[in-house]
Amino acid sequence: MNGKLWTPSENDAPTPTPSIVNMPSSNRNGVYEPAVTIAPTTPLSELTNGVTNNTAVSPFANPSKSTTKVIERLTASNDALRRDLNSEKAKSQELTENLRAKNNVIERLQADNNTLRSASEASERTRKNRKEFEETLRTQLKNEEERRKQAEAQATGLGIQLGQVTSSAKQELAAAKKEHAEEMARMRQEHIRETSNLRDELQQAQEQLRRLTEKNKELETRWNASDNIFKAELKKRDKKIDAIAEGREEDRRKVMKQEHAIAAHDVVVNQLRDELEKKDSLAQELRTLFATYKETTESEAKQYREETEEDVARMRKDGAQLHKAVADSLAHVDKVLPQAEDAIAFLRYVKQYHMPSK
Secondary structure, three states: OOOOOOOOOOOOOOOOOOOOOOOOOEOOOOOEOOOOOOOOOOOOOEOOOOOEOOOOOOOOOOOOOOHHHHHHHHHHHHHHHHHHHHHHHHHHHHHHHHHHHHHHHHHHHHHHHHHHHHHHHHHHHHHHHHHHHHHHHHHHHHHHHHHHHHHHHHHHHHHHHHHHHHHHHHHHHHHHHHHHHHHHHHHHHHHHHHHHHHHHHHHHHHHHHHHHHHHHHHHHHHHHHHHHHHHHHHHHHHHHHHHHHHHHHHHHHHHHHHHHHHHHHHHHHHHHHHHHHHHHHHHHHHHHHHHHHHHHHHHHHHHHHHHOHHHHHHHHHHHHHHHHHHHHHHHHHHHHHHHHHHHHHHHHHHHHHOOOOO
């Protein structure tokens, strides 16, 4: 079987129709199923309309009948054949279903057979394994009996050897006890001698420890004295450092005070310089104005002199007054110039003796 079920086709030869098809009635679970029964086929010669289908007689055998009857007869025959064909198709489908059910039953039986075969093979393997295990147990039992016999023989020999070993061990033990007693006496003498030596060494070590303790106390006393001196020196040095720091702070305050004073003097000097520059500018303007006015006055006086003597006299009088005003201004400038020179000298003195050099 290839796993595909056979299905009939229209081109296949007609399948013989059995009256009863008995299928296997047992399934995989061992429960019996009822057999499938197929009814017999209706004869083809017996039609439903009462006309007998005689395939040996042709519908055209009697040409004297009318064409209508022939057509009716052919139609009836065709209908009967169609019904027969449908019936055959239904039977074929039913047989196909029966065959499919049969194939399913066969597959179940094959699966059961495979299961039984596997169980049989497992049982056979188990039987073989059990037989091999029994053979192994027999071999082991036989080997164990031989080993037990050998062990008993060895135990007998060992008993004899044990007696011999016991007697020799007693002799060796007596000799060992005697040797041990002699060794203990010798070790006791050595222990007494070493104890005496250790006692002497201990006394010497105690004496040396006492000397070291006294020397340590003396060193500790010296150390404490030097430590106190060092601490006193540190305190003095700290005081000196504090005094130096205070002196530096005082010097810094003095320097800041001098810087503030110099800044104030600079402000005053700048103010005096500005005032002097303003006065110089004013004096220059006055000189220029005087020169201009003098030229103007002289030209006008000459013109007026030519015109009239009275105008000249008046102009001379005005010129004298203007000359007096200019002289007063120049006298004021002469008074201010020494003050400005004194201020400049003072600034030079301050800058030389009170301002820090760069």
